[in-house]
Amino acid sequence: MHPFSTRHRIRLVGAGIATSLSPALHEHEAAALGLTDYRYDLIDVAAEGIPVDRSGDALRQAVAAGCTGLNVTHPCKQVVVDSLDEMSGNARLLGAVNTVVVRDGRLIGHNTDHSGFLAALRRGLPDATLGRVVLAGAGGAGSAVAYALAAAGVTDLRVADLDPARAADVCARLAAAFPQTRVTAIPLEAIEANLEHCDGVVNASPIGMVGHPGTPFDTDALHPGLWVADIVYRPLQTELVAAATALGCDVLDGGQMLVAQAADTFALLTGITPDPDRMRRHLGELLADQCAPTVLEESR
Ligand SMILES: NC(=O)c1ccc[n+]([C@@H]2O[C@H](COP(=O)([O-])OP(=O)(O)OC[C@H]3O[C@@H](n4cnc5c(N)ncnc54)[C@H](O)[C@@H]3O)[C@@H](O)[C@H]2O)c1
Numbered sequence: 001m002h003p004f005s006t007r008h009r010i011r012l013v014g015a016g017i018a019t020s021l022s023p024a025l026h027e028h029e030a031a032a033l034g035l036t037d038y039r040y041d042l043i044d045v046a047a048e049g050i051p052v053d054r055s056g057d058a059l060r061q062a063v064a065a066g067c068t069g070l071n072v073t074h075p076c077k078q079v080v081v082d083s084l085d086e087m088s089g090n091a092r093l094l095g096a097v098n099t100v101v102v103r104d105g106r107l108i109g110h111n112t113d114h115s116g117f118l119a120a121l122r123r124g125l126p127d128a129t130l131g132r133v134v135l136a137g138a139g140g141a142g143s144a145v146a147y148a149l150a151a152a153g154v155t156d157l158r159v160a161d162l163d164p165a166r167a168a169d170v171c172a173r174l175a176a177a178f179p180q181t182r183v184t185a186i187p188l189e190a191i192e193a194n195l196e197h198c199d200g201v202v203n204a205s206p207i208g209m210v211g212h213p214g215t216p217f218d219t220d221a222l223h224p225g226l227w228v229a230d231i232v233y234r235p236l237q238t239e240l241v242a243a244a245t246a247l248g249c250d251v252l253d254g255g256q257m258l259v260a261q262a263a264d265t266f267a268l269l270t271g272i273t274p275d276p277d278r279m280r281r282h283l284g285e286l287l288a289d290q291c292a293p294t295v296l297e298e299s300r
């Protein structure tokens with residue numbers, strides 16, 4: 001019997017998720033593929049007064065009520081781990097889950113932030129030299145990106161975070177999982193000096209997203225030999241992406257990871273491989289629609 005049903009009731013569990021683009025991205029792709037009974041809704045734990053440490057219960061209740069698969073986001077990605085029956089190798093390694101597949105009532109955790117960044121890197125920067133790389137931001141997404149970079153073959157990874165303990169924690173986990181990668185926590189103020197002898201840099205901090213203007217380091221330290229990836233996707237053209245593009249660096253924007261993780265999740269939940277190019281075009285339309293009122297307001 002085919003393990004996948006044609007009826008899909010997907011939920012995203014997290015806090016402050018009202019503006020998530022995942023419902024639109026998933027439902028649009030499902031419709032394009034002829035999946036007419038695919039719904040993606042939100043369970044905002046903050047809005048519903050669910051304590052974050054009970055988000056695993058919320059997940060199980062959703063499944064009991066008919067939910068067939070889930071995305072999990074900030075701040076629940078680590079908390080829900082204990083409520084699952086099984087985890088993929090990557091998710092176990094990361095200690096974080098952003099996708100839950102339901103099979104015969106069993107909840108199986110996956111991490112497509114990890115596979116999504118890896119796919120985005122391979123697709124968007126196929127010729128990137130993966131020697132020495134600096135990563136700014138070691139939070140939920142940053143740790144998945146760090147694992148993806150090590151899995152991609154980066155030999156020397158330097159991790160900086162506003163909270164040095166977070167950078168140190170990611171480095172300790174990585175060193176155990178990827179002995180062939182040299183991982184070092186560096187102070188925030190050392191990013192610029194490190195970039196001089198680096199092949200690439202990734203921003204996985206919130207700096208550059210709407211509400212957090214600026215760049216995570218001084219862009220005067222960029223040089224044309226460097227590839228630059230930003231996982232912030234609101235806006236796609238962050239100040240860092242703009243500065244790197246102007247300098248002629250090879251650049252990867254955050255839309256690539258957003259689409260790749262959504263595509264990987266969609267495939268896990270439905271057994272059908274979606275069209276990432278169509279999803280990327282749709283993301284562009286969604287972001288253009290979202291940005292339009294802001295631009296109008298600013299020009300008043
Ligand atoms: N493109 C995607 O698919 C995707 C997926 C997940 C998250 N994101 C984006 O990534 C960003 C981070 O998300 P998260 O879930 O990891 O958040 P998080 O809160 O878990 O982690 C953010 C980390 O950045 C650190 N930080 C803050 N300012 C910094 C600075 N100036 N330099 C270095 N580190 C700094 C914080 O201390 C924290 O550890 C957000 O903008 C989010 O929208 C994108």
Ligand SMILES: O=C(O)[C@]1(O)C[C@@H](O)[C@@H](O)[C@H](O)C1
Binds near residue numbers: 023071261
């Ligand atoms: O829709 C979002 O903004 C997401 O929450 C982004 C990121 O956290 C992904 O891992 C989730 O699958 C979806």
